[in-house]
Amino acid sequence: MRLTVHLNSYANTEVKVLDANDMLMVIGKDEVSTLDKKSSIDWFYKALNYSTILKSELEMEREIVFEKVKLVNLNVEQDNFKMPGVKIYPDCIFSPHTKTFLQFPDNHLKQNKKHPIKISSIDKWVCDSLTYDKVATLLFKNYEKFGKIYTTYSLVEDTQETAQKRCMTESEYYHFKMFNNLNLKCYEI
């Protein structure tokens, strides 16, 4: 069984069975209030985190974890990609939108071009159940603490836009550090 999670602050929370292999969970404004939230990113982390409650309860009820879990933040993205047909192993995140970064922008000798830093979009991705729990428990309080702009990492490739010469944003740096902490690897679909 596969699960699709939609975060949508304009909708209400619901869980429905789509067919024999798929379930849909929408996390909406009725369960995760949009009031008192500092920003849309704050709501995103709250809703993402809240989804782990419903997901874990479903897994306990069914006595089996979901084989694949897809997340789409409908507030900023569209659900326009399919889950990979192949088996997804733990600690791997797949996304149709990834960005590639290189360290040491001014020193070509030190740049690791064979293994650049890849970060998937936090708004649309798919992974196995264990990895979903890792990503979905990232907290906004840490984003406030650790999100910083680091000049040592510069963008060299973007699957959606033309790569512009720029540093890692606060959000990208936060994901990079937290994914590193949890040993998560990002891949492009």
Next chain:
Amino acid sequence: MKYNIAIQIFGQLRMWENAEQYISFINFLKTQVDTVDVFGSFWDDEYSRENYNEDKFNFFTDLELLPIPKIIYQGLWRWGYCLIKSRNLRKRYQNKTNKTYDFVIMMRPDLRIKIGEEKTLQSFLGTLKNKQMIYRTWFQKEISNSSVKPFDVDDKVFYATEESADLFCLGFNHLHNNPESPFHSAYHTDPVCYVKMFNLLVSPFNIIAPFANFDLIRHHYLKDINLTTEPQYDEELKKIKTLDEVKNIVKKHL
């Protein structure tokens, strides 16, 4: 510094006539922190209901009595089931109140708690903030590699940062409800599987944060009457709910 602590008390309710120990422990924590919220997830059985009707959970922030599942598996399955439920109870409260925690304590309800010094708690909380720990858990003792069982640990009490507690509790599903899990459940090894699957860091709190020590009330009583080794009737003792029943069984066998 402001600190918020959450305590998850979970599992089979036993020895709740000694609930004052938990109240004293909470009051001890309150000497150094701003808020201590207590969450309880226990099986919905006669003993839990009796205590509920006698208002013995009045210091809990939120409580749930869980319907006993039709099929109960061996080992720490029941322990893990209640643990994940207590996590979700806490998370629902956090979602409602917008509250975050600096520290989460997960513990059984049948413990004898020996409280230490306030300054030890103060210095531990200071380290927690200064070192900006994220994915850190504390077990009562070091993980034992000397046992025949792989990574045998104590299941009484666990400390964790909020992030770590959130993940640690979810370990139940990935161990017991995942047929492809590379981890194997064995008695007293589940907590180690939980930290390994999420790459959490572990330290022993009896060395690093000895502001309290925990023992089972049952074990403490046996030690008190000089029954130092596990008696043959330990299995019988595990099934009972009150200290008086423990005393009766010991008397019968002595």
